[in-house]
Amino acid sequence: MLEDKERAIAEIxxxxxxxxxxxxxxxxxxxxxxEDLTQEIFIKCYTNLHKYNGTSKLKTWLWRIAINQCKDYLKSWYNRKVIAVGEETLRQKEEPLGTEEKVVRGFMDVELITAVMQLPPKYREVIYLYYYEEMTAKEIGNVTKKSENTIKTRLKRAKELLENQLGGDLYDG
Structure with missing residues (x-):
């Protein structure tokens, strides 16, 4: 049983x-x-693997753990009181995904990455999950525990904010 659990977490x-x-x-x-938070997320995943009941996709369950861990960190005393030294750059995915090619290709553009990273977390979250992870509004709603309409509204607002930051040239037309 323990070996199965270890094999499962290694695969995840x-x-x-x-x-x-x-x-x-x-x-x-x-x-x-x-990187530290990612390790903590996989530790939580390992210790809670028995709670995964298969009613949602494994990825949705894992994303829920990750998002909760991130939100807990952002609310933590440590995050609010300790200044991080040396902001790092976002690692790029090797193969771009197929959704709305201009936006996905744009994630490789430093200007767009910078603009996305400046969005408030609730907008950054939906942009990332929708364009980079290719989740539907419904799937994002399941992961974030928000309604599909709320996700669609946030996505629309996030696109507007990005277009304003980038001078209106997010889309070719």
């Missing part, structure tokens, strides 16, 4: 490790902190 880490790290980075904007 192999499959989702880089994606979780990128998701965490979009919240904390510091590579070292993101």
């Amino acid at each position: 880490m192999h499959t989702y490790g880089d994606d979780v790290l990128r998701l965490v980075y979009t919240y904390v904007r510091n590579q070292a902190i993101a």
